[in-house]
Amino acid sequence: MLRTKPWTPYLYLAPVSLLMLFVFGYPLAAIFDFSMRRIRGASGPFIGLENYRQIFKDDVFQQAILHNAQLLLAVPILVLVGIVLAVLLYERVAGWRVYRTILFAPFIIAIPVIGVVFSNMLSLNGAVNELLRAIGLGFLALDWLGSAQMALWSVMAIIIWHEMGFGVVLFLARLLSLNEEIQEAARIDGAGWWQRLWYVTIPQLKDVTEFYAVVSVITMLAWVFPFVYVMTRGGPGNATQVMELYIFNFAFRNSLPGIASAVAVILFLITLALMIPLFQLRARAEMEGIE
């Protein structure tokens, strides 16, 4: 540690702290205040917990929460797909570097682009259904984004499509840092591919898996706005309504920022709760010296 005058550290910290107070500090305090007012424009009368009462009896909000919860089903899929593809790349299957480049690419492509492309491809008479009909799977040609039963699953599939590459490179990075001797020993003992995957590789990836799972959970709960906004705007008939969109709509379309703030408070508390396992993971990771 450097020896400094007592106030020097604070001087160095001041700019970034002010910036964070502006972007996080003030807003986080303000949403609690807003959430208990009927805001018109920039302020309004105090109405206690009325906004919370309103959202909890609003079935659109209930649907939004349920949809976020349903999106969590993508997490195990992301983990599984990520691990399997990463293992295949790790085994240096011919052309693995090309595959890696391709598989990671969706993560780089802007979400609005993905949204516009997929909404066109997935319309009832779009490219995907044309392909399905051409290969004799016409019965599978559904109204992917237009039917209430399918829309959320389609959105979920597209999110998986976008996020998948990230998991692949993450797991691959971890695999490459592992001790290959264990794998080798298992092979010599005659363990098959699946056995090694299940008994050797997956346990070895435990820490990264946990980490990736927590990050994906947060993504599914609080970072899906651009997908929904671009592809469905929450429709058809609220079938893809999620918390972020609900906040956005109440704040900027229904002109009720008070209610939107109440939802923001709830979302904030949920992420806060989810951070606890993340912290534990990180603390453990730091102790084990993995960075």
Place this chain on the structure above:
Amino acid sequence: MSEKVLRISRRDFIKLAAASAAAAGVYYWPGSHPFAARAAGEKLRMWWWGEQEAPGLEKWVKDSVAIFEKETGVTIEVTLQDTTTVISEFQTASAAGNAPDIQFLWNGIYHMESVWLGYLEPLNGLISDELLKEADATVLSIYQGKQYRLGWYACSLIWLYNKEMFDKAGLNADQPPTTWEGLLDACDKLKSKGFTPIVGGLKDGPWGEWYMGHALGPNLDTPAEALKLFIGELDWREPRYYEHWTKLEQLWKAGYMNEDMNSIDLYPGMDYFGAGKGAMTAIVVPTLGKQAGMLGAEKVGLMVFPAGGKGKMNNKPIRDLQGLGISSQSQHKEIAAKFLESLHTPERVQAIWTDSKALPTDASWDGNKIEDPLFREAWKNWVANPDSVPYISNLMPVMFWTDAMFVNAQKIVAGEYNGEQAGENAQAVATKWREQNPDLLEKYQIWANDLAL
């Protein structure tokens, strides 16, 4: 004090100027006028929208500003707004005391909420009564006898039909259906010839709002009735008020609409008509040119949606228009009013049409000189027609659009709702809105009384 005196004298002067100008039939004042001398150097802000639906308006706005700036020495800083934030941005800016002087305003509740919140200035007194009437902004712009917008261009709602398809299906291409039975019969014949009778796109939602405007209105006697439904004095669960959704269900189940309705947006759905893939569709006037251009103007017929309603508003063309208003926070209301007036010189009004093919709404503008017969008819029946009705969807707040009008139509097409359930949902959404906006409810009631007169 001196400031106040100055203002009063300015206002009097403007009244005088406007009145004399109106008398002359020309709103024009030379650059050397005392008004110009006093206003010169001031800077005003204007936020607007419209290029999105009527391409070409941006040029018109720029030209109009340039003319005004040249004549008065005033600077007007113009900002084209984004569709999603037209309302919220103005309201928030107003709440923060930072509103633009001149604001674009959609009709009905979209600016009435701002009126109730005190963000908009009544135009009476700022702008001559003659011009207020001349560039009328529909009854939905009036609250407690005061007018808050000056009309700009028409966005009336029309249904189009394909004359060629009507011919082929053995229907009278010059007389589109005017009753519900007539519509069903036409749909049936069109369908049996292999045509899709009605095309539209519901994925983004607004088709549901258009549909309600076209189909619920005919069951009502006055716009006030729609407001009463909304404020809870009437009940959406009465058959008369959800019947239109039952009819939508009927059209859908009979296979009279394009099957991918829920998976395409409003405009692509409309374009099916232009592409010759459907016999009827709903549009707004600014999009008429595109459809006629795609299909061939001679094949396009205009009609009122034959909803078969039992109210006094049945079978009437729906007239709607966009407008501009003045912020109550503007420090330069008189100049802003002058600017709005300058947009209504005969030359500027004519330029709306030439620049963007949007139809001006000024009573003095003579649409009979439009060469294109289709646009002439649209102007005659949907813009200049005294026997037209306002667009009732404009009476409901955004939440009712998204949660009731959009959702109901989408769910009916998805097979999740029948007409009655749609009515129940509408009732629930209206109730929810009232609980969440008790402060606005009272104003709504006053407005309903205004409109009932």
Place this chain on the structure above:
Amino acid sequence: MSVREMQAAPLESVTGVARAGAPRRRIDLSVVVKQLVLLLAAMTVLLPAYFMVITPLKTQEAYALSKLGFPTQIYLGNFETALRGGRFFLWFGNSIILSVGAVALSTFFAALGAFATSRMNFRGRNVLLSVISSLMVIPPVVMLIPLFLLLTRLKMTSTYPGAILVYAGMLAPFSVYLLNNFFRTIPHEIIESALMDGASPFDILFRIMLPLSSPAMMTLITVNMLWVWNDLLIALVLLPEDGMRTLMVGITVFGSRYNADVPVSMAGMLMASVPIFLIYLFGQRYFIRGLVAGAIKG
């Protein structure tokens, strides 16, 4: 490269250039199956890309006939229409200004802050670090309403400074966190010797720490740039003015404006994606390393 070296530099190896390779393996799961799985995954990824590349080359009529087929005749008019209908250069320009501005600001401020957290003793250091790392996962939508009201009051909506401040603030926690961790790995001896030579803390940060941190910096800059570049929500709300649109908002609006003309819409999407895609192909290692590092740490 030996196993040990890989362990020492895991991120280097994942982004790695060709390597003599891990020991050859026996074929225990048929190579064909593995290839099939990867091929299938790759095709799933490539299908939309193929669609985005092939569609703009068709006329609307050709598209209506076949959505996925190869165009019989190459038609370039869609790009022209797209360029006329969308202000791509303006949107690119705005996105570049915002991401460069925000990243520069946050990196500079974060470097100062991280220098303090990693190399100086002060009260509240651990609390500050835990607060900072918890801020990383709070979604921006939570802060959006007060920020919008605040910026409106300050007359800073639809301005570069307003948006840059917000973006820089959003990036700050991660930046401090990453740099703090990296600065800690710099051997103390180097700093000791500089101190002996009479260097001030300021000198140490700018003459020693930062030059030594260039890999971490590249990582940080890549991740943060991509974050700002790809943001839709904040840009949508805080930059409502037409002329201030970012590429993300621009293409969203463009997509719905041309939703009736899929070939033109895809022409726009393609033009918006090509520059980033080229950067990705050439700077792949930074992207991957950056994002993996970002994720493992944050």
